[in-house]
Amino acid sequence: MEGRVNLFLGVENSKVNVSTFHGTFMSLFNQLKKQNPAYSSIGVQGGNADEGEFEYKRELRKLINKYNLYKFDKNNEKTIFERVSFWTNMGCSIDEMTDYIEKHFDSVIDDKADRPVSVRFNSMINELNQIRKENEIVVYDDFLINLYAALLQYSEAREFVQNRYDYIFIDEFQDINPLQMETVKLICPPTISSKLIIVGDDDQSIYAFRGSDPNYIKDFPNLYNTQEIRLMRNYRSKKKIVDAGNWVISYNEHDRIQKSMDAFHKDDGEAIIVECPDxxxxxxxxxxxxxxxxxxxxxxxxxxxxxxxxxxxxxxxxxxxxxxxxxxxxxxxxxxxxIEKMDDVMGIFSIQDFNNAFGMWQELVTSEGNKFQFWRSILTNALGHYFVSNRAIEQWFENLEVASISDVFLEAYALVIEKSKTKDTLPLKQYLSLLISLKQGKPVNMKEVAEHFLAFPRVKENVTDEERNGF
Ligand SMILES: Nc1ncnc2c1ncn2[C@@H]1O[C@H](COP(=O)(O)OP(=O)(O)OP(=O)(O)O)[C@@H](O)[C@H]1O
Structure with missing residues (x-):
């Protein structure tokens, strides 16, 4: 998108800021923090959200055990993690979540505990947030919540963001969720002089399961004083495909904006819709x-x-x-x-965890001179897949006093036994010994390396049977 904007404006770097909701909200919040340290006490801050998501799940797992919420976690199709994220994006507070659980789950889930599920959930989520705050365990949702909280609470924060941009364009508006919408309303209040330009198609809404709501696009003219331009010509596909699309979409069940696309390319072609059982x-x-x-x-x-x-x-x-x-x-x-972009779709390479590790092996094999930093990356990655926290791994490296790489490995097995819930270090041992052979230039069967890697507990959890069998 950024490239398209620059192309359109004929410049290399335009002043137009192109970003996701998460990116924009995080950036705005950071700008606010620079202006007033008071914002630093809002919500959970600091840390890296990629690592944070992982640590969050780890802490949550411990607390689910502590509060005996295992049955609730396994109830129906959503885990507690998914429910909390969904509710957060729906704009619910912890109290609202608790009320909802009281109404819908307390009498359904019988786990023989002395306090109802909702009460235990409430204590658990508050403890989790306390732990997250202390340890700076940030997740992506925090970027949305923090800005929303700051804008809601402080009028000068609203004033700042409202004057920050001349115009705001939001693409794929059908995918906006309540928390994002409420924040947008604070950034760009519905007044006569609003500077909001939205683009979207309620028929293309695909994130309802994550809380997005296509009704926002339909109701937009009721909220803002709007001028509407309908883009009803399809330049992308030929007539038969556009007609087939119109036909399929007409069955969409939500209260849709009635519309039908008109194909720019009139050539005939053929479009067939087939329903297959699998x-x-x-x-x-x-x-x-x-x-x-x-x-x-x-x-x-x-x-x-x-x-x-x-x-x-x-x-x-x-x-x-x-x-x-x-x-x-x-x-x-x-x-x-x-296959276009072969390495992305073939067997084992379609697994992101494997791809990351594979890059590290390549660096190790092709590197010259001191290899310790490459071994360090490989070990950090492998220990992470054994559910050892980044913090523990960092500390371990700092205190490491060993003479050879094989001693480092021995210490690593000990760390797994101490810190991981899985004590089976065999896959790790085999994996590392094959990598040593590889580094020494001996022939190694990469399928074996991959098999040991796939046996690491976290990888095992992440990989589907289909992916494993495909490999
Ligand atoms: N006025 C035009 N003349 C010729 N081609 C066009 C025109 N407008 C768009 N196209 C082509 O049509 C295709 C789709 O355009 P674009 O991605 O802008 O559509 P869109 O409405 O944003 O799609 P989506 O609904 O998927 O978000 C692109 O290949 C683009 O180059």
Whole structure:
């Protein structure tokens, strides 16, 4: 988006600030803090949110045990972590969350405890926030909550942010959630001279499960004095696809803004909508369809004629997981294919944790001179996957007094046994010994390295069966 804006304005770096809600709200809050130290006492601050999310879950797990909220955590499809995040984004306070639990769960969950679920939840979440505050365990939601709290509480904070921008554009407005909307209203109050420009399509709302609400776009003219421009021409696709899209969308069940897109490209083409019971049948359908299309015109390369021209087909997919069946179907039938950005979708490389670790191994193998920093990254990564906290790992490195790398490993196993709930250090031992061999230039079966890596407790938890089997 930033690139597009710069291109449009014909400059390399424009003054237009392009960012997500989280990024913008965090930046505004930091600007406020520079003006007045009073804001430093709001909510949970400091720390890095990537690490924070992990530590938050760790602390939460401990507290779920302490307050015996295990049954509540496992109740229905949402965990406590997901519920709290959802409620936070819905703009609920802790008291409102507690009331909701009292109403909907206290009589449903029977865990033989002396206090109801709602009371224990309330104590737990307050203790969690206290721990988070003391240890600066920040999660992404904090960026939203802190700015909202500051704006709600301090009129000079509102005044500052209201004068900060000449215009505010919000794209994909159908995905806004109540907490973001309430904050936007404080940044840009609905007055005659509002400077808010929103773009969105209520039919493209996909984050309702995270609290986004397409009604905000529909109700926008009731809140703000608006001028509306309807962009009803579709330049992206040909007529049949646009018509098919209109037809599918007309079945959307929310109280939608009635509309239908008009295709700019009038060429005919063909669009077929097929409902398949699973990804395997879907892959079979795609394959036989691409064979039909490929037969229309054979593929000729250096006088060799292939009866089916597979270069005529492209498969677009929504998530990597859907692709596993497609790969299998292609492999079974021996169909040639290429993948854009191969390393992102193939087997083990589709697993983010693995990709990160793989980058570290490459650095270790190709580095010259002192390797300690590369071993340090690899160990920090591996110990993290054993649920040892970053803080504990850092402290451990600081106090480490050993002569050789094999002594470091021995200390690392001891750390796992001391700090991790999993005491099985075998995968870690095997993993590190293979990496040592790799570093020494000996041949190593990378599949084995990956298998040990996948046996680390946290990786095991994160990886789905499908991903594991795909590998
Ligand atoms: N006026 C135009 N003339 C020709 N092509 C256009 C025009 N406007 C947009 N396009 C092309 O149509 C495609 C979609 O444009 P764009 O991403 O701006 O649409 P959008 O409405 O923001 O899409 P979405 O609803 O997915 O957010 C792009 O390839 C763009 O280059």
């Amino acid at each position: 990804t395997k049948e879907e892959a079979q359908w795609i394959l036989s369809r691409s064979q039909e299309i490929g037969k229309l015109e054979p593929f000729v390369l250096e006088d060799k004629v292939e009866p089916i021209n597979y270069t005529k087909s492209t498969v677009l997919y929504r998530s990597r997981r859907q692709l596993q069946s497609m790969f299998q179907a292609l492999d079974v039938k021996g169909v040639p294919y290429v």
